[in-house]
Amino acid sequence: MKRWALYISRRLLYMAVTLWLIITATFLLMSLLPGSPYNYRDQLSQAQIDILDQKYGLNQPLAVRYVTYLRNILHGDFGISLQFSDQPITKLLANRVGPSMRLGLQAVAFGTVVGTILGVIAAMRQNTWIDTFSSLFAIIGRSTPNFVVAVILQFTFAVSLKLLPIGLWKDGFRSTILPTLALSISPMADAARFIRTEMVEVLGSDYIELARAKGMSETRLAFTHGLRNALIPLVTIIGPMTVSLMTGSLVVENIFAIPGIGEQFTKSILSNDYYTIMAVTILYSSLLLAVIFVMDVLYQVIDPRVRVEADA
Amino acid sequence: MSDRHAAGNRNSSNRLEVRELSVSFSTYLGVVRAVRGVSFDLRQGETMALVGESGSGKTVTCRAVMRLLAKNASLDSGSISLDGTDLLKLNRREMRDVRGNDVAMIFQDPMTSLNPTMKIGRQIGEAVRLHNNVSRAKAKSRALELLDLVGIEDPARRYHQYPHQFSGGQRQRVVIAIALACDPKVLIADEPTTALDVTMQAQILDLFKELKRRTGASILFVTHDLGVVANVADRVAVMYAGRIVEIGTSDEIFYDPRHPYTWGLLSSLPALAQDGRLYAIPGAPPDLIYPPTGDAFAPRNEYALAIDDLAEPPLIRVTPTHYAATWLLDPRAPAVEPPPEVARRQRLYADRQVNI
Incomplete structure (x- = not known):
């Protein structure tokens, strides 16, 4: 247990350092962005610009602004949006993080679970019609953009069958079903493909043969002995997949009119909304770092050979 | 003829x-x-x-x-x-x-015959429980007995270990223990x-x-x-x-x-x-x-x-x-x-x- 505590605290320290490097790099790069946060800058007089710069602290030297910014975020103050009527950014994003994260997590969870089951069945029924069907599904799912799937789902379930809301974020869970399905197609296809390949190999291994020799049924050995070993490579792709889905898919969010952060991010970059860009970058990086950390811990749970502790 | x-x-x-x-x-x-x-x-x-x-x-x-x-x-x-x-x-x-x-079988290569992600105790206990309707505790005591029978020292500690913590010869002993699980x-x-x-x-x-x-x-x-x-x-x-x-x-x-x-x-x-x-x-x-x-x-x-x-x-x-x-x-x-x-x-x- 002590080793675990040490391991986790060391990892957290590394994460903090990484995050600091990302913040610094983004801050410097952003200052090199052409243009300014003010619309119609040409029509503003120098005096007006000076007043605005003073108001937002942009007249200070870069180094001073950087130190001020760091001090502020340590106190949880991410500044105000230059674009959206001086709203605090935390408040602006807080309303948008929820829907994006919820959709992302639901999509990853649903997609990988269903994909894994498909993959295992395909591997167990290798070279039969079930296997062919599952592979075909994986290829189609992987190569169809999720906004196409989104529109098809909307047409089928909202327009024709009138079972579910077509968009917006008003009906609680019911509004999340269609966007979740649309987003889950690609993780589902990826998981099915990955698990099938791994499972075929695992099912041919000696320890599976030994489990058969114990008198275990095929289904039981596939799920108790096979799956755990086949899951290891899947863990690698699940992490980044989760982050990219949690931080929002711009197109899918737009199609379903969901107030997520994907849309917010694009807007802030286009309008040089410095502090919003910073905040979204920090959010994205923190999520990615957290997910990588969780993945590393998961590896150790799944595969005892990479565990930090030598003995129990 | x-x-x-x-x-x-x-x-x-x-x-x-x-x-x-x-x-x-x-x-x-x-x-x-x-x-x-x-x-x-x-x-x-x-x-x-x-x-x-x-x-x-x-x-x-x-x-x-x-x-x-x-x-x-x-x-x-x-x-x-x-x-x-x-x-x-x-x-x-x-x-x-x-x-x-x-009928039980022992395979050639002990390095690959055991599931790398499962504790050896469970791999033995599983063999016991597949054919005998016994409690987990009973299966565990049987597994410990088997580990002892095949000459693994300190079974109580080894029970909780994974295959990679055993040498080739010891792993083959574990494989033999699995084979002997149901007499x-x-x-x-x-x-x-x-x-x-x-x-x-x-x-x-x-x-x-x-x-x-x-x-x-x-x-x-x-x-x-x-x-x-x-x-x-x-x-x-x-x-x-x-x-x-x-x-x-x-x-x-x-x-x-x-x-x-x-x-x-x-x-x-x-x-x-x-x-x-x-x-x-x-x-x-x-x-x-x-x-x-x-x-x-x-x-x-x-x-x-x-x-x-x-x-x-x-x-x-x-x-x-x-x-x-x-x-x-x-x-x-x-x-x-x-x-x-x-x-x-x-x-x-x-x-x-x-x-x-």
């Missing part, structure tokens, strides 16, 4: 009776006849070794008993009965009840020492001898190493090209072999090498997609007779326990002098028989 089925009547002391077993595999190149009419008995509490070079059909024979053959395999004919029940007639469910319960009537060991280094081999062989004494299981011990056989087996069956070419007690095979292939195997044992040169049987085993009409060993056999190209020799009786499939045993065959080392052993054996 009648002698071939000399052991054919069901005998109550026989645990396992394999009769005229034929197994083939369909491959892209054609149908490989891997096992071509193998018959043998395994008696209660007896250890029988199945010896032969790679591709002689020994592993396929074992896997046929477990009904764990690859998907492209086909059981063409024959029967395998365990205490009178033909295993080849059981359905999948019934066969699962036999596997690991009545099997028949234990099939498919080259259990081949992947181990020499000192480990000796220890595992000692373990087998001890287990035989303590558990009373019948053991079918597959190996390509005659040196290993001498150590553990009561009886030996020598396989070549998918057939048993000679079968007898250990003494009969080691001191009075009659088949030229057995002569070759014995002459190629390092301990018997004359003038520092290691003997090797010339040539390679035949293509089993197109098995030869006559004696499959004839092309490599310096003692081959003209008839060997025309007709396959049946197993001819030497003693009630000893049979060899060679025309040299036919009354019409010319007398031949076996290789010097074999002749020396035969003289030794003859003397001993007289003295006793």
Whole structure:
């Protein structure tokens, strides 16, 4: 247990350092962005610009602004949006993080679970019609953009069958079903493909043969002995997949009119909304770092050979 | 020919009776006849070794008993009965009840036979619980008992460890513990020492001898190493090209072999090498997609007779326990002098028989 505590605290320290490097790099790069946060800058007089710069602290030297910014975020103050009527950014994003994260997590969870089951069945029924069907599904799912799937789902379930809301974020869970399905197609296809390949190999291994020799049924050995070993490579792709889905898919969010952060991010970059860009970058990086950390811990749970502790 | 089925009547002391077993595999190149009419008995509490070079059909024979053959395999004919029940007639469910319960198997490579992501205690306990309706606690105490039985020290601690925390020899002990979980009537060991280094081999062989004494299981011990056989087996069956070419007690095979292939195997044992040169049987085993009409060993056999190209020799009786499939045993065959080392052993054996 002590080793675990040490391991986790060391990892957290590394994460903090990484995050600091990302913040610094983004801050410097952003200052090199052409243009300014003010619309119609040409029509503003120098005096007006000076007043605005003073108001937002942009007249200070870069180094001073950087130190001020760091001090502020340590106190949880991410500044105000230059674009959206001086709203605090935390408040602006807080309303948008929820829907994006919820959709992302639901999509990853649903997609990988269903994909894994498909993959295992395909591997167990290798070279039969079930296997062919599952592979075909994986290829189609992987190569169809999720906004196409989104529109098809909307047409089928909202327009024709009138079972579910077509968009917006008003009906609680019911509004999340269609966007979740649309987003889950690609993780589902990826998981099915990955698990099938791994499972075929695992099912041919000696320890599976030994489990058969114990008198275990095929289904039981596939799920108790096979799956755990086949899951290891899947863990690698699940992490980044989760982050990219949690931080929002711009197109899918737009199609379903969901107030997520994907849309917010694009807007802030286009309008040089410095502090919003910073905040979204920090959010994205923190999520990615957290997910990588969780993945590393998961590896150790799944595969005892990479565990930090030598003995129990 | 009648002698071939000399052991054919069901005998109550026989645990396992394999009769005229034929197994083939369909491959892209054609149908490989891997096992071509193998018959043998395994008696209660007896250890029988199945010896032969790679591709002689020994592993396929074992896997046929477990009904764990690859998907492209086909059981063409024959029967395998365990205490009178033909295993080849059981359905999948019934066969699962036999596997690991009545018949257990130990595999060749202990480094890959254990699930790397599961604690060894659970892997043993699972084998117990698959065939016995017992609580987890009961399965655990049985697993600890088994670990102790196979010579793993400090079972209580080792129970919670993973395979990578065990050495090759220890892992093979764990695999043996799994096989013994349900007190099997028949234990099939498919080259259990081949992947181990020499000192480990000796220890595992000692373990087998001890287990035989303590558990009373019948053991079918597959190996390509005659040196290993001498150590553990009561009886030996020598396989070549998918057939048993000679079968007898250990003494009969080691001191009075009659088949030229057995002569070759014995002459190629390092301990018997004359003038520092290691003997090797010339040539390679035949293509089993197109098995030869006559004696499959004839092309490599310096003692081959003209008839060997025309007709396959049946197993001819030497003693009630000893049979060899060679025309040299036919009354019409010319007398031949076996290789010097074999002749020396035969003289030794003859003397001993007289003295006793």
